[in-house]
Amino acid sequence: MGREEALEAEVLRKIKPKPEEYVKVRNVYEKIRELLEVALEREGIVAEIELEGSVAKDTWISDDVDLDVFVLYPKDLGREWLKTHGFRIILEATKNLPQTIAYAEHPYVKVTVDNIEVDVVPAFKLKDPLEAETVVDRTPFHTKYVISKLNEKLKDNVRLLKKFMKTIGVYGAEIRTSGFSGYLVELLIIYYGSFRKVLEASSETWKPGIVIDIEKYFRKKDLPKIAEKFQNQPLIVIDPVDYRRNVAAAVSPKSMATFIAASKTYLRSPSESFFFKVEVKPTLAEVVKLISSKPYDYVFVLFPIPKKSPDILWGFLRKSVKGVKSLLEKFGFNVLDYDVWCDERKYGVFVFELESERISDFVKSEGPLVFSEPNSSRFLSKYVGSELTIAGPWIEDFKWVVIRKRKFSRASDLLKERLLEHGVSHVLQEHLRKTWFKVLLKEDLKYIVEMVGYDFLSFLRNFAEKKPEWLRI
């Protein structure tokens, strides 16, 4: 047995669920199932109760389980009925358990039993997956497909790949991660045959626009056309139960690239660090020291977040932080890196690394072409002999140029004054107008941590260090 085999066997030993875990999960499922059966009978509704997800497919990982229980109603009850009555039956059935209501395309119920989270989801029972109008209607077909293809060995390989992806930060199709879903991981194992072969394929053959068509719906020569249809989605995996869909639609360029790079590194020098993160929580003093050691500057924007579901929240937070980055660049600040943190409950923080938070007081600025009117005259009346002008205007090629005073030579001033007007998305703009936001610097880190809690420190440490933990040469 080679070094990798030994390593992977050892990892599996740790992550494969134990018999007692199987018993516990089974008991939770039976409990929910009973509650639902009673409720359905009381309402006189005939529906099937089905276990979906990684537990149904036996691809789950020890210590990391949640249950997906689907209630499959007859389709002739109609979508409106499903979203109201179909949902209400589930809500009623589980009313004595700790509940929350969640939303995907429809509302569903989250309950907790024995410390295990259970999503109880209303959906339609369909004959053909092509009839499905929502992701949840399609889920039972995914479950059946995967079960029909996986043997014990393949299941273990799914577990390894999931854990690998989790550790390098690309597991999860939600917007926050924009990575690989569990179903996608299963399909990759089915297609390539093993954990190692997926890594080899991604190292050697994956490029943006690659199409993986397991059930061979398309002829090879048509694949470029398919890639074009899914443009802006760098990885395309045709859903075996619905040829019209890309299972990997959520995978961002960064997630795909991170997986490729990590695969290469693992194959060159495999180690446990690709499966188990040793997350030592940093202290405030450590993070202060880390960011003080950098020769560039940090700017933070701290704000309360509106109550929204995580996907919607992360959607506009990412859009907003990108918008604010563009605002900074437009005004001449060199943004080295940026990101957004959020606890999904109370606060969000935009973080920007700037070459310098303070830049020169002046900027060379391009005006209109000399022969273009009225732009040319307007430019000259604005700048000739003006207090704004430091030198010029003069002509370069066919254009007027001028060296003028900057409006903002400090990034913090710019953000204080313009963040709301330009930059953040509409939802966040509305919210921040009604609440508040603070623009803060390196030296305000203690204040931020006291406000938002210590979780932010781990995020900031990773952001400042940048280099992925698994990256070695």
Place this chain on the structure above:
Amino acid sequence: MGREEALEAEVLRKIKPKPEEYVKVRNVYEKIRELLEVALEREGIVAEIELEGSVAKDTWISDDVDLDVFVLYPKDLGREWLKTHGFRIILEATKNLPQTIAYAEHPYVKVTVDNIEVDVVPAFKLKDPLEAETVVDRTPFHTKYVISKLNEKLKDNVRLLKKFMKTIGVYGAEIRTSGFSGYLVELLIIYYGSFRKVLEASSETWKPGIVIDIEKYFRKKDLPKIAEKFQNQPLIVIDPVDYRRNVAAAVSPKSMATFIAASKTYLRSPSESFFFKVEVKPTLAEVVKLISSKPYDYVFVLFPIPKKSPDILWGFLRKSVKGVKSLLEKFGFNVLDYDVWCDERKYGVFVFELESERISDFVKSEGPLVFSEPNSSRFLSKYVGSELTIAGPWIEDFKWVVIRKRKFSRASDLLKERLLEHGVSHVLQEHLRKTWFKVLLKEDLKYIVEMVGYDFLSFLRNFAEKKPEWLRI
């Protein structure tokens, strides 16, 4: 009479040659003519002696005259003969006058008589301008064409336009100026009909790619094709004596744009300052004060120049200063403006205005696509855990990026070390390897002026002030 008419009449009064100037010029011409006739007779060569240029066309300006005397040899003597014997006859004929040898496409002789400079040029006597192989062979046809088209009024308008262009710095087809030749000015007056109309046309209708076809060689619908043929030449004026040539080939975008902008300004608010520059020579203290008042930095490169004719010299000096500018930009310095000064005898100086001569010690640098090999592995082995690395590498979209130390954080260090390798043109490179160059800063200005002389100060004052003197709103 309007304000402009009065102004222009007054300008004309000052710039039109006086009767005694005509007499003096005529005497100089007769003297040269006699010397040439004697020499030709001695050699037994039959050739015509012809006055060309602004004196022949009577479009010259008081106090600013030089003579162009052409010796037109029979074509059957051949080009080789012309360049050797044809030239030698002229050299011999004028040997008792202060002489220098100059080069255009052929060698010719410059002599000075009575403080008037005379170019004595050997050329062929042709029947048809389309036979001409050089500019000088074509010149007699230009002279005849212009004489046939200009009346007294038009000649005065030529004088006004020449003086206007001279004052705003766009008169002269030599590389140093890259502006409008005398012949081009005459053609513009012939085409548009007056000084004012040329200004109006340039303000209202000139754009890069405009074609002026006085003799209507081409159909209107073919003009875009013509513009394409002369691409990179923003102004195209078809030579009335040779439809294949653009008389305005030397006009740079900057000269054309400057003329357009100055025309607009003059038409809005005409003034004497467009015809007479009040050049007060600045003192060292004044220029030191001026450049010290700027919030940005200056870097100078001082060097001895090789002995070359002005057009060749200015050609590679401009190419070199542009190359050095690119070198600075490639290493992260923001060049606000740059230029080259040269006395055409001993020294040259490159001048750069930089946002800052000292920039950050680090730079964010883009690496290869993660899936591209061996580039990706090479990049990682260079930067992972290296002393060069300040943060990263990490992945953005599909690319590796890193924040690394800069090689040069001072422009003067970069130039001291890399100027010769990259940047300057081959000729200058060879010369500077054998001689020397110095990279100097603001505080070295006194040293530079002591070395190269006070003329440099006027240049630097204008460069630093940038705004053309005629520019008002």
